[in-house]
Structure formats: structure tokens, C-alpha cells
Amino acid sequence: MDQSTDWHSTEPVEHKHGEYELIGDAEDPCLGMYDKPLPCFGCGIGWFSLLPGFVFPLTWYYATILYFRNYYRRDRRERAGLAASAIAAMICTVAVIITTAVLIF
Template sequence: RPGTAQDYEAGARGHKHDRLPCFGIGMGWFLFVLGFFLGAIPWYVGAFLLWCSRVDYREKPGYVACTIAAVLATIAVIIGATAGAHVY
């Protein structure tokens, strides 16, 4: 059975994967970068996709970055909205 071990190793090392979408960086990282320009909305989309769909393991770090950025953006908006309100 010549070639069996070589085919197995090529698949195990990740050389046989399809190319990621969005210029090869993956949808998660694309949404993360886009969130800086579009006011954090893409971060919420990325967080939603992480929690509500099955994602490729290669794209998961980008979606996790979107989720962390969305949480931090939400905290910043809450603090910014309530900073000037003096409720006695």
C-alpha cells in the first residue's frame, strides 16, 4: 500500500484544508477588524455566529476575539452612558 502513510500525514498536518474566506484570514478575523471601522456591530455579529452556529476550528479564535471585543464595547458604552448621570 504505497502512499498511504504519506496521505495520512498530509491530512494530519493540515496541508489538505480549503482556503479560508475573506482574503484567507477567515470570517472571524475579518469581522474583528471591520468592527473598528463600523462601530462594533460586526463584533456582535461574530459573537452571535460563535454562539449560534458551528464554526470551523481554524476560524474560532477570530470569533472569540469578536466576542471579547463585543463584551468590552458593551461595558464601555454602559460606563460612558452612566458617567454623567448623577442620581441622588
């Protein structure tokens, strides 16, 4: 058996015995980018803001500000939750405007 190659290797490249090497994909350099969990208990800021927003609607507006400031470019998984919170904020704003108009007139 040849001692120059490590039998655990996934690439046909010679490795020195005892050293670790990062395994990545040459075609997709962002392969390990989404290995870390999202903030706020793993569901992301947008989805986490959506649920308490039914009690405290200001959290929807906070997520809307993050959405319009392109916070989701840091992690693409955040985009859907932030968009959902932005839509909830828009619906809340329209409901408040209609309610205010009905009460005033």
C-alpha cells in the first residue's frame, strides 16, 4: 500500500499525514456558507419578527427597514421572512389608515 496518499482523502491529491484540509467544491465556493444557523433561534430575524408582530406591530416595521436596507444580502435565507414582515407591516398600515378614516368621518 502506498503511504503517500491518505485513504480518507476525497480528492486525488496527495496529502501529508496528520494535517486537516478544508473540503470544498470547486464549482460552488459558497457550499459551506449556509452551514451556520440563522439568528433568532434558527428561524431568522424576519420570521421571528412576524410572530410577535401580531402583539407588537413595531417589530414588522423593524423588519421592513431591514428588508429595504438589503439586510438579506448577508444571508439569502433571510429574504422570505423579511418580505413577509414587510407585507404584514403594509397590511397593518392600510388597516390603521382605513380605521382612522372611518372613525374620523
